[in-house]
Amino acid sequence: MSYEDKTAEDGRLVILKELAMQVDGRLNEVSLMRVLETFAITRSREWVRTQLRKLAELEAVRITEAGTVMIAQIRTLGRNHVERRERIEGVTRPSDDA
Numbered sequence: 001m002s003y004e005d006k007t008a009e010d011g012r013l014v015i016l017k018e019l020a021m022q023v024d025g026r027l028n029e030v031s032l033m034r035v036l037e038t039f040a041i042t043r044s045r046e047w048v049r050t051q052l053r054k055l056a057e058l059e060a061v062r063i064t065e066a067g068t069v070m071i072a073q074i075r076t077l078g079r080n081h082v083e084r085r086e087r088i089e090g091v092t093r094p095s096d097d098a
Contacts, residue, residue, distance in 0.1 A: 006092075011041045011051050013082075013092040016060060019074035020082045026073040028066070058088055 001009075018035045019025055027035075029048050036043065052072050055061040060078030064071045080086040084094055 007041060007043075008051060008054075009090060009092045010039075011036055011043070011048075012055055012060075012090065013094065014039050014041065015048075015051060015055065015072065016074060016078045016082050016091065017094070019061065019072060020079055022074075024073075025079075026071055029070045029072070032072065054090065058090060060088055060091065 014036055015032055018032065019027055029045060029052065032052075033043075033045060033048050036048065049070055052061060052063055052070055055072070055078065056063045058077070060075055060081060061072045062075055064073070074082075077086060077088065081088045081091060082094060087093060
């Protein structure tokens with residue numbers, strides 16, 4: 001696996017974990033970029049959008065748009081992955097202490 005592929009899988013996990021912590025399970029792409037930066041995943045807005053689209057394709061999140069901003073909402077499969085009840089291929093598995 002390449003460094004970029006591993007970074008993308010890690011980034012998708014960070015996104016899912018952050019969405020799972022929100023009261024309504026939702027965040028916009030700009031807020032998610034800030035969260036990713038705290039984990040040293042500093043990427044463009046388009047990169048974050050690509051990860052959100054991939055998570056939507058995997059049925060882990062639902063995407064809506066408000067104007068030009070993407071908003072992601074965690075779905076059951078995404079929450080199950082974060083809580084280690086199911087495994088999503090293409091998303092890093094949460095660690096035991098997470």
